[in-house]
Amino acid sequence: MTIRIVVGYSATKAGRDAVAFASRLAAASGADLDVAIILPSDGRSVITPPDAGYDRYLRDQAxxxxxxxxxxxxxxxxxxxxxxxxxxxxxxxxxxxxELAAASIVVGAADGGSRNRHRLGSTTTELLHSSDVPVVLVPRGARKVAVDTGITRVTAAIGTRPGAEAVLDQASAFAIAAGVPLRLLSLVTVDLPASVDTGVIRIAGAAHADEVLAAAEAALPDALDTEILTARGESIEEAVTHLDWQPGEILLVGSSRLAQPRRLFLGSTAAKMLHEVPVPVVVVPRTRTSKEGSGA
Known part of the structure; x- marks a missing residue:
């Protein structure tokens, strides 16, 4: 079955960033691209009345x-x-x-962001509250990365909250499709309350890393090159800035526990990471668990 990626395009730098990264992702994973421009429907327009000629003009320009x-x-x-x-x-x-049964939606950063940084606008915010497929957020300047860079590594941020399995599954699928290593980032050391004793945090971090590694070894193909890294720092932001990031890397994060099953909602941890990482970020929807009812 052909993998399809929908790319939201606008005639802006952000639109070109989205197409550039999606092209690298498609080339690495063997996917087809569906590049789309979305125009305002008649019902939304209050300035220009419905007019067939005007619609033709918009379509031609698009x-x-x-x-x-x-x-x-x-x-x-x-x-x-x-x-x-x-x-x-x-x-x-x-x-x-x-309609296309696409695997993901790719969009660029909102205007005003710095190079290699993310900035959420109204479109991305709406997508993150509504989409039932992964949304790929592309930082400003992604079009500057050479096309032949491809995808070099997949990093998955794994915490202790519900939804970690969905991130692991999606990350392994990305890594296998692109034929690249998978890095699992354990966030437990910065995912605990600040009041917790430092020694307890260190023990919890080591235990969680071992748990993630054991789960990965049990669930992932033997041929997949996988490593575990425990985030260190006083905060999510500090921990992320200490990590190395490759130009061809992508990061996967999960949705908030407040998100509806199979829907996106950017949680506080993921939002903090988004402000610091210089690579495309894939936000993965929550999946329904057996405890949440049928349809798991």
Whole structure:
């Protein structure tokens, strides 16, 4: 079955960042790209009344922008172009991903962010509250990374809260598809209350790392190159800044425990990491557990 990746495109630097990274991801994993521009539907417009000629103009302009975008996609990456109307950019991308049974949605950072940094805007925020497939957040400047860099490593942030299994499963799938190593980042040392004794934190961190490694060894293919790293620092931000990040790396994080099953919601830990990491971040939806009812 062909893997499909939906890319939200706008004729901006952020749009070009999204297409550039998605191209590298598709080339590494053998996926097809579906590059989409979402235009405001008639119902949303209060300035311009519905007009067939105006709609044609919008479609023609969008098609021209898409042509410019896909011209930079490597020939070896199959791709399609889509112009859709929807009440919001996020809604249009989610509907398209659902229609195509896409594996993920890729979007760029909001305007105003620094290079190699993430910035959430209204579209990404809506996606993170609504999507039922992983959302890939691309930092500003990703288009500057050489196309042949590809994907070099997958890092998965594994904490102690519900949803860790979903992150591990998705991370291993990414790593296997791209044929790259998997790094499991244990967050337990910075995921505990500040009042906990330092010695207890150290013991908990070592125990959690052993637990994650044992789970990984039991669940992951023997051929997958896997390592465990325990985050160290007084805070999430400090721990993340001490890590090494490769230009071709991606980071996977889980959704908040407050998220609905099979839906996204960026938790506080993931949000703090997002401010510091210089690589694309994949936010993985929660999965329904056996305790939450049928349909696991």
């Amino acid at each position: 098609a021209q922008w898409l042509g410019d975008a896909v011209a930079k996609i490597p020939d070896a990456v199959p791709h399609r172009e889509h112009v859709r109307f929807a009440d919001s950019f996020a809604e249009g991308l989610i509907d398209l991903a659902d």
